[in-house]
Each structure stands twice: as structure tokens, then as C-alpha cells.
Amino acid sequence: MTAAEAPKPLTKKDLAADHPTWCPGCGDFAVLAAFFKVLEKLQIPHEKICTIAGIGCSSRFPYFVNSHGVHYIHGRALPFATGVSLARPDLHVFAFGGDGDGYSIGGNHLDHAARKNVNLTYVVMDNFVYGLTKKQTSPTSPRGFKSKTDPAGAVDQPINPMKKLVYGGASFVARTHATQVKHMMEVFERAILHPGFSVVEVLSECIVFYPGAFDDGNPRKGGVFERIEERKWDDSPEDAGRHDVTDENAAYRLATLQYPGKFGVFYETDHPTKNQLEQNWIDASRERAGNAPAAELLAARFASMK
Amino acid sequence: MTPQATSESADINSSPAPSAGTTELQNAVIRFAGNSQDGIQTIGGLLAKLAGRSAREVMTYMTIPSTISGGPSIFQVHLGSGEVLSAGDESDFLFAFYQHSYDSHIGSLRPGGICIYDTDNVETVDRELDALHVGVPITSTTVEALGGSARERGKNLFVLGLVTQIFKLDREKVVGLVARQFGRKGEDVLRNATLAFDAGYAYPVGDLLSLDYALEAGRGSGGDKVTTDGNTAMVLGLLAGGVRYGAAYPITPWSTIMEQLRAELPKYGGLFVQAEDELAAVSMALGFAYSGHTAVTGSAGPGISLKMEALSYATMAELPLVVVNVQRGGPSTGLPTSVEQSDLMQAIYGSHGDCPRIVLAPKNVADCFHIAVEACEAARRYSCPVFILTDMALASRIEAFDQPDLDRCLHEPAVDLAPRGGDFKPYPLDAETRHAPPGAPMAGGKYPVVTGLEHDEWGHPSANPAIHQRMTERRREKIKAYAATLPLPQIDGDASGEILLVGWGSTWGPIREAGERLRAKGRKVGSLHLRHLNPMPNGLEAVFAGYDHVIVVEMNDEGLYGHGQLATLLRARHCDPKIRSICKTDGLNYQVRDIVSRAEEAAGV
Numbered sequence: 001m002t003a004a005e006a007p008k009p010l011t012k013k014d015l016a017a018d019h020p021t022w023c024p025g026c027g028d029f030a031v032l033a034a035f036f037k038v039l040e041k042l043q044i045p046h047e048k049i050c051t052i053a054g055i056g057c058s059s060r061f062p063y064f065v066n067s068h069g070v071h072y073i074h075g076r077a078l079p080f081a082t083g084v085s086l087a088r089p090d091l092h093v094f095a096f097g098g099d100g101d102g103y104s105i106g107g108n109h110l111d112h113a114a115r116k117n118v119n120l121t122y123v124v125m126d127n128f129v130y131g132l133t134k135k136q137t138s139p140t141s142p143r144g145f146k147s148k149t150d151p152a153g154a155v156d157q158p159i160n161p162m163k164k165l166v167y168g169g170a171s172f173v174a175r176t177h178a179t180q181v182k183h184m185m186e187v188f189e190r191a192i193l194h195p196g197f198s199v200v201e202v203l204s205e206c207i208v209f210y211p212g213a214f215d216d217g218n219p220r221k222g223g224v225f226e227r228i229e230e231r232k233w234d235d236s237p238e239d240a241g242r243h244d245v246t247d248e249n250a251a252y253r254l255a256t257l258q259y260p261g262k263f264g265v266f267y268e269t270d271h272p273t274k275n276q277l278e279q280n281w282i283d284a285s286r287e288r289a290g291n292a293p294a295a296e297l298l299a300a301r302f303a304s305m306k
Numbered sequence: 307m308t309p310q311a312t313s314e315s316a317d318i319n320s321s322p323a324p325s326a327g328t329t330e331l332q333n334a335v336i337r338f339a340g341n342s343q344d345g346i347q348t349i350g351g352l353l354a355k356l357a358g359r360s361a362r363e364v365m366t367y368m369t370i371p372s373t374i375s376g377g378p379s380i381f382q383v384h385l386g387s388g389e390v391l392s393a394g395d396e397s398d399f400l401f402a403f404y405q406h407s408y409d410s411h412i413g414s415l416r417p418g419g420i421c422i423y424d425t426d427n428v429e430t431v432d433r434e435l436d437a438l439h440v441g442v443p444i445t446s447t448t449v450e451a452l453g454g455s456a457r458e459r460g461k462n463l464f465v466l467g468l469v470t471q472i473f474k475l476d477r478e479k480v481v482g483l484v485a486r487q488f489g490r491k492g493e494d495v496l497r498n499a500t501l502a503f504d505a506g507y508a509y510p511v512g513d514l515l516s517l518d519y520a521l522e523a524g525r526g527s528g529g530d531k532v533t534t535d536g537n538t539a540m541v542l543g544l545l546a547g548g549v550r551y552g553a554a555y556p557i558t559p560w561s562t563i564m565e566q567l568r569a570e571l572p573k574y575g576g577l578f579v580q581a582e583d584e585l586a587a588v589s590m591a592l593g594f595a596y597s598g599h600t601a602v603t604g605s606a607g608p609g610i611s612l613k614m615e616a617l618s619y620a621t622m623a624e625l626p627l628v629v630v631n632v633q634r635g636g637p638s639t640g641l642p643t644s645v646e647q648s649d650l651m652q653a654i655y656g657s658h659g660d661c662p663r664i665v666l667a668p669k670n671v672a673d674c675f676h677i678a679v680e681a682c683e684a685a686r687r688y689s690c691p692v693f694i695l696t697d698m699a700l701a702s703r704i705e706a707f708d709q710p711d712l713d714r715c716l717h718e719p720a721v722d723l724a725p726r727g728g729d730f731k732p733y734p735l736d737a738e739t740r741h742a743p744p745g746a747p748m749a750g751g752k753y754p755v756v757t758g759l760e761h762d763e764w765g766h767p768s769a770n771p772a773i774h775q776r777m778t779e780r781r782r783e784k785i786k787a788y789a790a791t792l793p794l795p796q797i798d799g800d801a802s803g804e805i806l807l808v809g810w811g812s813t814w815g816p817i818r819e820a821g822e823r824l825r826a827k828g829r830k831v832g833s834l835h836l837r838h839l840n841p842m843p844n845g846l847e848a849v850f851a852g853y854d855h856v857i858v859v860e861m862n863d864e865g866l867y868g869h870g871q872l873a874t875l876l877r878a879r880h881c882d883p884k885i886r887s888i889c890k891t892d893g894l895n896y897q898v899r900d901i902v903s904r905a906e907e908a909a910g911v
Contacts, residue, residue: 072758
């Protein structure tokens with residue numbers, strides 16, 4: 001394609017692949033729809049979109065997006081995506097998954113992808129239950145939740161994902177609700193445009209194994225969807241009461257709010273990415289090596305061992 | 307500073323024979339025994355490098371304590387003017403730094419050998435032994451030479467001076483190597499190293515020895531040899547083979563490979579990442595591979611176990627990946643700094659499901675380079691994981707070898723982002739997988755999914771029985787196609803006869819030398835070394851047919867049915883009852899005499 005030719009705009013139709021195998025009414029449908037709409041808006045070149053997931057209901061995501069995709073193993077989507085992101089700065093890397101994949105079996109990878117500040121966007125569809133394996137306790141299941149592995153009710157304290165993400169050092173941390181499509185789109189767009197490790201926790205209901213889990217955050221079901229009011233830096237008296245997204249302690253305080261809590265961007269900061277820091281080192285190393293081709297570098301190394 | 311000499315030299319009646327003139331030694335095995343912080347590896351390494359520059363052959367052997375800091379350690383250098391195939395069963399010279407060094411290693415000295423010990427630290431020596439004991443105040447003379455109180459750190463250089471003097475090594479070359487080694491650490495360090503070396507070189511030890519030695523000039527041809535250890539050779543092979551990205555987690559004895567790749571790859575525009583754990587490491591490496599690069603991960607047994615699920619994915623998803631296993635003693639944490647070859651079955655069968663992949667093993671230090679190049683090519687060509695099974699012995703052993711032909715070995719990697727045609731499929735039923743990395747536009751508008759679920763040609767999940775059958779065949783048949791390209795390994799010695807010795811990995815030298823010794827005894831013996839372990843080359847049965855006994859020499863256990871891991875595979879494939887095993891799991895390299903006697907015993911000759 002020459003520069004003169006205007007590329008065909010990317011549409012939802014281009015992006016849709018197999019019809020999702022999720023149960024009718026699953027919250028994940030809305031997440032997929034919101035993702036398509038944001039991609040349409042941002043017009044990322046089709047071949048540069050890369051979706052990666054582990055194992056679980058929501059981790060089937062790559063099959064439903066017509067893009068370069070990877071369906072990897074349970075819990076390890078983030079390190080795989082880290083490899084893709086570090087090796088290929090030209091791509092837009094997305095990781096998708098659920099609470100079991102991201103907070104349980106892959107919990108340690110989340111902390112490390114966060115502290116490395118790898119440039120990618122991670123969307124967690126949290127439904128507080130293992131759905132694919134048909135109702136076992138998940139790391140976010142509340143105490144007392146009855147499942148096949150906790151017939152008398154869950155006894156372990158659930159993970160607080162927002163605390164984990166803020167503590168882990170993710171440079172963009174947001175929370176949204178699958179029934180609030182407009183809000184989800186706003187948050188996705190900001191996450192995608194954020195340079196660094198951006199995570200969006202989406203409360204996405206499993207209507208088969210945990211119906212009604214998130215009604216408290218859904219006004220149509222009698223709940224309250226309370227948005228985070230972000231500071232506008234307008235020197236108005238009311239602005240002092242708003243949330244400063246760069247304030248880690250304030251983000252942590254938001255994370256401690258009683259369920260259903262607030263929705264929006266908890267934390268957003270401008271840390272250098274691992275991608276950039278490693279590239280700086282590569283550039284400096286190349287320069288110190290006189291930008292020599294591989295053949296010369298190797299020959300010199302052999303000469304030094306004689 | 308009176309040298310303390312014992313006077314049993316008159317009792318010595320074994321070779322090397324006393325003579326008025328200089329004794330020319332073809333081979334000398336020198337063992338330095340001290341503690342790990344004494345820098346004996348440094349002087350051993352310098353001697354090895356000197357050998358490479360003098361057209362001599364060399365092989366080293368070292369032990370490292372697995373303690374956090376310090377502990378007894380040895381470095382043995384086998385220098386030879388002809389071919390050196392093993393690190394030496396016994397030493398000709400022992401340098402003992404401490405009483406414990408003396409006590410533990412005097413037994414390794416051959417009868418009539420020479421023991422030089424530090425009189426400042428060794429109080430008791432056994433004068434009944436058939437050995438010449440020479441006491442030298444190594445520590446105090448070094449301290450005196452350096453003029454400080456905390457300067458005993460230079461005693462390794464003092465000993466290097468002694469060695470240079472005793473063996474009449476080329477002083478200028480040694481000084482040059484010392485300058486290169488220590489010069490970059492600053493002027494003071496180099497000055498102290500030189501002072502200590504000079505003190506050792508000038509120390510009047512020659513008068514104490516009844517013998518006058520010199521190492522025979524090397525008989526090798528060509529220019530200076532490359533002198534390095536197996537892990538470094540592996541790093542260079544990976545670089546030459548086109549690896550530009552990798553990820554790993556530290557573990558002994560793999561760590562020195564990842565440390566070097568972390569420092570080297572940025573010079574080549576690439577990157578090596580230290581991951582949070584083994585699972586993340588293999589996953590990142592697969593992310594690099596998926597992105598279109600030749601990528602590597604590696605570990606030792608415990609870490610390889612953790613990577614197995616992801617490696618099964620790599621077979622299913624058909625992603626290329628080089629996986630290095632620097633084997634050590636197992637099971638579990640086992641013996642982290644000892645040698646063993648007990649991960650062969652794991653490399654071939656360690657993942658769940660029918661999971662064919664390629665397994666290679668280098669036979670010596672130079673081959674660590676070549677096998678890495680080969681592994682990279684095979685991974686790209688067959689789009690699958692390729693294991694390299696090296697081991698603790700090769701990792702740290704230093705050998706001198708001719709520089710590989712870089713023009714022939716070098717692969718310049720490039721990510722192929724060309725648009726793929728409308729007929730592109732990631733898993734075509736009628737062809738081998740050729741992935742389109744992300745970033746490649748799809749002319750047909752349909753994008754591929756790379757997956758661990760059984761899948762159709764497009765990478766979409768399918769539990770169709772015919773599809774699973776057909777896809778399993780595809781993954782198997784491409785490995786068989788690779789097998790058809792493999793040459794039969796060369797046979798050393800007799801092409802038929804009484805005994806064929808078969809080995810794999812770091813035992814190549816000792817097995818070959820054992821074959822030579824058996825032939826010297828008049829037996830008809832050949833030896834064969836397998837570098838390709840899965841798949842093996844076709845046609846081995848015809849080779850085996852020429853011998854009365856096929857004896858497989860391995861450093862692993864004979865297992866429940868009496869056969870080592872390679873022997874088990876060979877018996878399964880060839881159904882030949884004359885295939886038998888010599889096994890051991892003492893964490894040490896094979897001694898040549900051990901292989902000779904056990905092969906004779908096994909063959910009943």
C-alpha cells in the first residue's frame with residue numbers, strides 16, 4: 001500500500017471473529033463490544049493489534065477478535081505478552097483474562113508486570129467465581145460464597161484487586177462495570193493511550209454461577225454506580241475534595257472502600273516503561289560497540305579468547 | 307626464607323625418570339587445591355589460555371562448593387602437546403594450599419608425583435607416600451612480596467609464577483595474559499599481581515626438585531586456539547545462530563549463560579530478560595518467539611521441570627524455541643554443582659501429551675558452539691522447541707579449540723512482516739507450520755490465532771476426532787522429517803569387532819580415550835557418540851550389527867530394569883538385547899580407567 005492510498009477504516013465488522021461461546025447474558029459480551037468500539041475510534045492499524053490470553057471463560061477473548069491472537073496457558077498471559085511488548089514496540093499488545101487466571105494462578109506475574117511497567121493493556125473480567133470449570137471458589141469470591149469447593153461457604157479472605165494493583169506498582173489502574181458500557185469505553189481508551197502497564201478491572205457478571213454478584217453497582221438493579229470525581233486543578237474549593245489520580249495513598253484509600261466502592265481511574269502516573277529503559281540500554285550498548293554488525297562483534301569476542 | 311624440602315627424592319623410582327637434563331613432558335596434569343576464594347580458577351584459566359596460544363591441547367576440571375561463600379575447591383589443568391581427551395584420572399602435580407586440601411587430594415596424585423604445599427597452612431604431610439613433597443611458604447612469601455598485611459590474595463599469582471618456572475613456560479606469554487586479565491581492574495591490582503607472580507617465578511624451588519621439567523612444544527597446527535568454557539561457547543553459538551531475545555531465571559549451573567546473554571545481546575540490538583520465575587521466563591521467551599525472533603530460555607533440572615507445561619504449549623502451538631538444560635545432579639535440588647546426565651528422558655518425554663520435540667547434546671566445549679547454531683536452525687526450520695542438554699562438566703570445563711568458521715555459522719535474523727496471502731493458514735493440514743508474526747498484514751482479512759487447544763487449520767478450537775488425529779501426525783511427522791536429514795555419527799576406532807562404546811554429552815573425550823586404551827590392549831573396539839538424541843539418526847541398527855557388545859556409557863542410574871536412559875531408548879527402538887549399560891551417579895566425571903575396566907567386565911572379556 002502506498003502512502004497516497006488512504007487505508008480503509010477499521011470497523012467492528014473487520015474485528016469480529018467467531019461468535020463468542022460465552023453463555024447468553026454473560027458480562028463479557030459487553031466488554032468485547034466496548035473493546036471493538038474503542039478500537040474503531042482509535043483506528044489502530046489492524047495488523048498491529050495483538051490480543052493475548054490465558055485460560056478461563058474470559059480468556060477465550062482472542063478467538064472472538066479478528067486480530068493476531070494468542071490463546072496461551074493458564075495464568076501466564078502476562079509474561080507472554082511482556083515478551084511480545086518488549087520485542088515489538090510497533091504493536092499494541094492487549095492481555096485479557098479473569099480473576100482466577102490473573103489473581104490466583106498468575107498472581108505473581110501481575111505484580112511483576114506491574115513493577116516492570118511493561119507497555120501493554122490488561123483487562124481483567126472479574127466475576128468472583130470459576131465459571132469454565134463450573135463454580136469453584138475464586139480468589140475474589142467473598143467469604144461465605146457457596147461453591148463446589150466450598151459447600152459450606154468460602155473461608156479465605158478474598159483478594160482486593162485494586163489494592164493489589166496499586167501496591168504492585170501498575171502505572172494505570174482503573175475499575176469499571178460491564179453494565180456501564182460508556183464508562184467502560186472511556187476507561188479502555190485512557191488505558192490504551194497510557195504509555196506503560198495499564199490495568200482495567202471490570203466487574204463482569206457470571207449469570208450462571210454467580211448471578212446478581214454486581215447488582216449493588218448497577219443502578220438498573222437498584223444499586224449505585226458511583227464514579228470517581230477526578231481533580232480538575234481549577235483552584236475551586238470543591239476541587240480539593242476530588243481524587244488526585246497521581247496520589248498513590250489516595251488510590252489506596254479508594255481501594256479500601258466498602259463494596260461496591262467507586263468506579264473510574266484510581267491511579268495514573270508517568271513512570272518510565274521497561275520498554276524504554278531497556279531500549280536506552282540497547283542504544284547505549286550499540287553505540288559503545290560502534291554499531292558493529294554481528295559478524296564483527298563475534299569475531300572480536302573470539303579474538304579476545306585467544 | 308629457607309625452602310623446606312624433604313629428601314625422599316632418592317626413593318622415587320617411577321617416571322618421570324630423574325635425569326641430568328630436562329625431562330620433556332608430553333602431558334602434565336596439575337591440580338590446584340584450595341578454597342573457592344583463592345582465585346585458583348583464575349590461574350587455571352590462564353594456564354588453559356596459555357595452552358591455546360602454544361598450539362597445545364588442554365582440558366580443565368573444577369569443583370565448586372555449593373556453599374554461599376568459600377569452601378574447598380579444586381581446579382585441575384591437563385596440558386598436552388598431543389590430543390587431550392579427558393581432564394586426567396590422576397594428577398602429576400598437586401599444589402595444596404591448606405591442610406584440608408592436602409588431606410583430600412593427596413590421593414589423586416599418581417605414584418611418584420610431586421606435591422607442592424604451603425608450609426604456612428599445611429602442617430602434616432605423609433612422608434610414607436610414594437611422592438615427592440616440596441614445602442614452600444606460599445602465603446608468607448606472597449605477603450612479603452606485596453609488602454602489606456592483607457595481601458595473601460595474591461598467592462594464586464605466586465603459584466602461577468612457580469608453575470611457570472617449574473615447567474619452563476613462556477614467561478612473556480604468561481605475563482601478557484596476566485596483564486590482560488588484571489590490567490582492566492586498575493593499576494594497583496595489576497602491580498600486585500605482577501609482584502606476586504615475579505616472587506613465585508624467582509622463588510628458588512628448582513633446586514629442590516631432583517627433576518628438571520619442561521612441557522614439550524605443542525604439536526597442533528594453525529594459529530592461536532580459542533580457549534574457553536562450555537557455557538561461554540554456548541553463548542557464542544546462540545549469538546551466531548541468530549538468537550537475539552531470551553528470558554530466564556538464575557540457577558546453577560545455567561546462570562553464567564544468562565548473565566553473558568544479558569550483557570551481550572544489547573550490543574546486537576537484542577535483549578535478555580531476567581524473569582520473576584521459570585514459568586514467566588519460558589513464557590516471555592515464547593512471546594519473543596511468537597513475535598518472530600529466534601529466542602532462548604534455559605535452566606537446570608528443577609527449573610526445566612517448571613517450564614514443562616509451557617514447552618508442551620510450544621509443541622502444540624508450533625512455536626520455535628531453544629531450551630538449554632545445563633544438567634546437574636538430581637532429583638529435586640539434588641547436587642547443584644555436580645555433573646549428571648539424568649534429564650534425557652525429561653527432555654524427550656517430560657511434558658504432558660504426545661509432545662514430540664528435538665533434543666540435542668554437545669560432546670565437548672567446541673561443540674557447545676556448534677550445537678547451539680544447529681539448535682537455532684532446527685527450531686526455525688521445524689517451528690518447535692529444541693532442547694540442548696549440556697551439563698555441569700561442560701559448563702565449567704575449559705578447552706582450547708580452533709575458531710569456528712563464522713562466515714558459515716552466522717545467521718542474520720530478520721522478522722518477516724511481509725503481507726501474507728489470502729490462502730495463508732497457521733496450521734495447514736498439507737504443509738508444515740510457518741507462522742505469520744503479529745504485524746504481518748493478512749491479505750484475506752482473516753487473522754490467525756496461535757493456540758494450545760487442539761485446533762483446525764486456522765487455529766480455532768476443534769475437538770473433532772479426525773482433526774486431533776491428523777494434527778498429532780503433523781507434529782510427529784515433521785520431527786521424523788528432521789531425523790531423515792541426520793547423518794550417522796562417525797565411529798572412532800574399529801568399525802566392527804568386540805565392543806562398541808556408545809555415549810552422549812560430556813563423556814565424549816573419556817569414552818574415546820577408553821576406546822584407545824582398549825585397542826592398545828589388542829581388543830577390537832569402536833566408539834560412537836550421539837549428538838542427536840530425539841530424534842536419533844536412522845540406521846544405527848546396521849552399525850550395532852557389527853559388534854558383539856554395544857555398551858552405553860552414561861552418568862545416570864541404571865533404573866528399575868538395569869539400563870541407563872539412553873540405553874533404554876536404544877533398546878526400545880532397536881530391540882537388540884546386546885545393548886547394555888555402564889551407569890554411575892557419584893556426581894563426578896568418568897575416569898578413563900573406570901570405563902575401560904567396566905566395559906571389559908560388561909563384555910566378559
